[in-house]
Amino acid sequence: MSHDDVGPRAVKRSVVFLTAGALAVPALAACSADEEVSKPVAAQDIAPAARTLLADGGTLRWAVDAVPGTLNTFQADSGAATTRVAGAVLPSMFRLDTNGRPEIDQDYLESAKVESTEPKQVVVYRLNKRAVWSDGRKIGADDFAAQWHALSGRDSAYWTARNAGYDRIEKVERGANSHEVKVTFGKQYADWRSLFSPLYPKDVTGSPNSFNDGARTGLKVTSGPFSVKNVDAKAGTITLARNPRWWGRSAKLSEIVLVAVPRDQRAAALAGGKIDMAEIDPEEAGRITFAAGNQGSTSLRGPSGTATADAASASAPAEPSGSAAEPSSAEPSSAGPGGESGASSGERQTLRGFALHKSLEPAYTQLALNGSRGPLSDERVRRAVARALDRKELAGLVLKPLGLPVVPVGSHLALSGQDAYADNSGALGEQDTAQAQTLLSEAGWVPGGPIKEEKKKTAGSEEKKSSEPSQKKSSEPSEKKSSGPEEKKTAGADATKAAGSDGKNAGGDDKGPRNEPGDPAQEHDQSGMPGAYAPKGTAAPAGTTGAVVAKDGKPLQLRFVLPSGAGSATLRTVGDRIARMLEKVGIRTEITKVPDDSYFKDHVAAGDYDLALYSWPASAYPATDARPIYAKPVPAADGSLSIEQNYTRIGTDQVDQLFAQAIASLDGKEERDLVRKADARIWAAAGSIPLYQRPQLTVTRSDLANAGSFGFQTPVYENMGFLKKGARPPASPSASPSS
The missing domain is CATH 3.90.76.10 (Dipeptide-binding Protein; Domain 1)
Incomplete structure (x- = not known):
């Protein structure tokens, strides 16, 4: 499940310690000097082929998350499938x-x-x-x-x-x-x-x-290469048929059938021949590649058409080099005897006829910091958190095993390739442990200080709500209890003892695999790597962390909420590494895993978190679409806080003014520069830290052309089709379809 699928078009004030002048000089100078046109970090991968090579007819069965509740994209319950139908x-x-x-x-x-x-x-x-x-x-x-x-x-x-x-x-x-x-x-x-x-x-x-x-539930009148033939919510399908009144280039496919298939079931559906195309998670990519690879297949290919050994490693145990990927159901330990995949020989044979297309989604994952309460209401603490992070290492965890470029995202408002993109991360600064510790010290959080011991929690206390009340707002429902149990682990709880009374870190590396936080099946990490989870009460190994910082007898501890579902392994892996990075500067993290269906609504949107990971899609119109995400929260008439879509609850008058100026400017260059200036100030406020562009992995039948991982581009539905018998697509992935 992708809770990261929150779109900018869907439906307490932070204390600012930096003056306007302090923000403007370093941040905006770098931004305005960047006049180069950026390029996408990764090219699209859609098996391009000329229309003359495509057969006339055929049905493409394309997996979607669910049959949408509406085909009206302007309604609140529209989803990705609604957008897909509208595009066709x-x-x-x-x-x-x-x-x-x-x-x-x-x-x-x-x-x-x-x-x-x-x-x-x-x-x-x-x-x-x-x-x-x-x-x-x-x-x-x-x-x-x-x-x-x-x-x-x-x-x-x-x-x-x-x-x-x-x-x-x-x-x-x-x-x-x-x-x-x-x-x-x-x-x-x-x-x-x-x-x-x-x-x-x-x-x-x-x-x-x-x-x-x-x-x-339907569109009687349409105007595109396809029309809506049937919507069957019970069967979980939407059938689009070739439009006989279409005046453009005729669609090559006779029909496109959108089939509702949950992400964790797509590998099985592909292997069973039930669908022809599906966007999948890295865990599923590893499983599919592993199954097909055992038969010597090289048909699961990346953008260059080569076999994707990298994709299989996406689900393998992490290496001590620091390029670890997320845990997966496709690990060798989950395979059958002799390392064979659990798939039947017939399924493995079917998988040999599929190709894996790799690109990057027009969306990025960020670390969100809730600035409405606790230590993170202090901008210096938020900036310390940001300076503790090695964003390239975090991007590498996700992208390197997949063979995708490891490039951290440098903007909140655009991605590389778009007009508004400029790397404004310099307004906040790169990873710097010393600077992070200095910022914490300036905020009154010092290492080695006395800590008042709290009473030990009872066995049942792990399922209690956070003791801090969540913020309410007019645009979202008030906080509800999680629909399932929460699992918690605290990182760095005994760090002060481990580091010694002087609070000095003895050194050591931060590499190697680590179990998912709060996994009830794992009492401790069997790998023996530094920083691994151990039974409750066990001191951390020397050299893994800095001394816990404290103020007024209390340690600096942040509640890090993460989803617990099978499809969220990537977020948990990244969250786990972030927790280890924060330990190094003396910040504790209490990692709380919550059910997927309550993660966003009951925690992120309700403000019941300190740290969280989720994604925003990029927009070609950031002045319009990004404004509500970063708008300064304001008190509503009923006394609650109106935050629009600003789930970090951090905003400034300057950012609001820059958005207002950008949205009213008809000078393209001026609008772009204003958006970039707004981004620099958003970086400086440290309410959210962009990490990496999300991988886009799509499996298709190997004879399907002009379809796969589209990247930024709007799909050209009329050019999708199956190759004629004996036809071969161009060797170069840069080829483009032509009439």
């Missing part, structure tokens, strides 16, 4: 290219540009004259106007999850002819390209009833 069956005025930058979709638009800025911003869309809905009606201004009315926020009868940008429009009308749409803005809007993508027909947006309910 609805118009988008702009789509993303391989660099994550918006470009006109020429199937729908001849042009779109700002025609005037004074007295008001006016954008004119010139539509493709052949663009029609599946019922034969021309796409036109009525559809644009109906969508604007539904999403403007002015009519509360429409149940919308977002209206950003649409609320700035003053009017939508026909232009010089029926193929032109004229949009006039009441307030200038830099990210106007984000609007009307997707565009729903007026049949859906024209009334509250049709908007709220009409598009939940």
Whole structure:
């Protein structure tokens, strides 16, 4: 399960110790000097092939997490599958290219540009004259106007999850002819390209009833290379059929069937021949590669077409070199006798016909620090936590075993390849143990200080709620109890004794495998590596940590909440290594594992954590989509705290002002520079620390072309297809499909 799937388009003030001037000089100078155009860290991997090599027809069975509750992407319960359907069956005025930058979709638009800025911003869309809905009606201004009315926020009868940008429009009308749409803005809007993508027909947006309910279980009128043929929630499938009214290049596939398959069951579904394409977790990649590799197969390949021994190592036990990967069900210990995979010979034979495509998702994983309570309300402590982290080492844990580039993310607001990207991490600084300890000392947390011993917890105390009340806010429900037991372990509990009364660290390395925190099946780590978990009450080995820092007789201890599900092994591995890094500067971490279904809602969103790991997707429109994530929390009328999507509860007036200026700038360079400046200040506030871009691993049938790990790019559904018998795709992964 990916709780990391939180999207920026979904639905106590920190104390700032640095002055505006102190932030502006080092951070913004570096940012404004960076004028180079960045490139994606990893290329997409989709087995590109010319359309002439593809057979006409065939059904692609594509795994999704679940059949969505709605096919309306503008409703709160829409999900990734909703977006996938919309991409295949609805118009988008702009789509993303391989660099994550918006470009006109020429199937729908001849042009779109700002025609005037004074007295008001006016954008004119010139539509493709052949663009029609599946019922034969021309796409036109009525559809644009109906969508604007539904999403403007002015009519509360429409149940919308977002209206950003649409609320700035003053009017939508026909232009010089029926193929032109004229949009006039009441307030200038830099990210106007984000609007009307997707565009729903007026049949859906024209009334509250049709908007709220009409598009939940089907779309009668569409306009794309495919149309919605059937939605069967009971069977867990959505069937998309080739659209006979499509005026663009005809879809090569006859049908695409989206099949609901949980991530931990996808390897079995692939092996059983039930699906043809699935995005999988690293653990599953290792299992599949291991099963196929035992038969001498090299068909599970990476971007270069070579066999992926690296993928198999993603699930192997970690090596003392520090490049360890997460635990996995595909480890040799879980295989059958003689190291054979548990799969049957028939399943192994099936797996030989699949390919593994590797790239990076347009999303990054971050360490979030809750600044609304406890020690982390002090910016110096947050900055100390950040300076204790070796972000490259953490990225290596996840990416190196998969053969992907180990490059830490340098921005909160964009990823390498996008216009707004610049590495602003210098505003906070790289890993530096001495600096981290200095910051803690300045905040009053000193090593070797006296610690008042607390009463020992009873055996049942591990399932009690945290003694600190969680913050409530108007935009989220108040905190609920976890739906399952919490498992806790404290790192560095006896570090002061281990380091000696003088508080000095005797040295030693921080490498080697370590069991998952709180694993009830493991009382201690059998590896004997420094820092391994031992029975409760056992002192840590000398040389593994710094002296615990304390203030007023209390140690600095942070509650680190992590999900416990099988699909979250990567997060737990990274969390475990972070805890060890914090031990080195004297910070204790109490690692608490909670059920997946309560992790985000009951802990992250409810503010019931000190440290947490989760991901944000990158956006081509950060001024619009990232603003609510970093907006300064404000008191609501009922006395609660309104945080929008700022789950760290850390924000500043300066960041808010920079976003406001960026969203209103029609100068592309100025908007980019303002976004970069906002990012530098977000780094300096140390509310969240970007770590690594998430791996994107997709298994497909080896004869499926133009499909796989898309990276930034919007999938081109009409170019997906199966190779003709005897056809071979180009050797170069950089080839692009052509008509």
